[in-house]
Amino acid sequence: MKLIIGNKKYSSWSLRGWLACKQSGLSFTEEVVSLHDKDWEVRKVQSDLIPSAGKVPTLWDGETVVWDSLAIIDWLADKVGHERFWPKDPVANAMARSLCAEMHSGFQSLRAQCPMNIGPSHVDFKPDEACKQDALRIISLWAEARSRFGGNGPYLFGTFSAADIMYAPIVSRFHTYGFTLPGFAAAYSDAIIQHSWIEEWVTAAQREKWVLKRFEIET
Ligand SMILES: N[C@@H](CCC(=O)N[C@@H](CS)C(=O)NCC(=O)O)C(=O)O
Missing domain, CATH: 1.20.1050.10 (Glutathione S-transferase Yfyf (Class Pi); Chain A, domain 2)
Structure with missing residues (x-):
């Protein structure tokens, strides 16, 4: 799994997505992008952030993508068991x-x-x-x-x-x-x-x- 997140200093929704991945116990890599930097507009339309229209956190699970912190929690709970969450x-x-x-x-x-x-x-x-x-x-x-x-x-x-x-x-x-x-x-x-x-x-x-x-x- 690959989790795309924003600045750890500022991105509260990213923290939630990241904690959800940790809580799943599954291994994942993270890609940190700086919100609203000079490449931001391009990244929104030319990268793995296209499905979320540039929003983070976005989780790629193989070829499957899920974004939005609550959806990520749901997705991971379905995968590893609801009692973890x-x-x-x-x-x-x-x-x-x-x-x-x-x-x-x-x-x-x-x-x-x-x-x-x-x-x-x-x-x-x-x-x-x-x-x-x-x-x-x-x-x-x-x-x-x-x-x-x-x-x-x-x-x-x-x-x-x-x-x-x-x-x-x-x-x-x-x-x-x-x-x-x-x-x-x-x-x-x-x-x-x-x-x-x-x-x-x-x-x-x-x-x-x-x-x-x-x-x-x-x-
Ligand atoms: N409801 C979404 C909110 C995601 C969100 O707004 N993330 C912010 C960063 S904390 C973002 O991607 N902002 C960039 C933008 O709006 O272009 C969630 O729960 O993940």
Whole structure:
């Protein structure tokens, strides 16, 4: 399998696709392209990114292509077994799917105001009301997942799952932009930050030289 992703420093959807590949346990190679660089428009129409119209992550599985983080999770879960990605318990499973879908389609204010940016910290960032509401909603979803289904594990549904994959970039944003988190959410965030795959991603992100102004916050 080959996963095409964007800058590790900035591309939150790429992080999700990459974590999904890691979670599958299958071997894959990665191709990192810089979003919106000088070759971007050409790459969109002349490369393995044609099927996704230039969006990353895009996964090539042999001759088969699948793009969009949730579709990649679905594809890989079908290949390796759903229990790697989703809780077994049907009630937990329904909630995990709902959390993932809500992340995939929602939280526009938080996403727009706090672009993922691994590296500098913007702890003096002041979220507007809509952004605060997004953060509160996320924290309440985490609280419910952790209290009902966290069990003895540190992750949203106990063991690392699709829900953690979808929310890992939120953990990164909360960290970068200095959001104050209640104790349980801080503990959950620490578990994500200390996960070896996240450490691997962050190390690679910090080595990248690309600077994309549109994802940098003026200080
Ligand atoms: N809904 C898609 C979003 C993919 C997406 O928008 N990726 C961004 C990078 S984080 C991208 O490819 N941007 C380039 C562009 O829009 O041209 C997913 O879940 O994968």
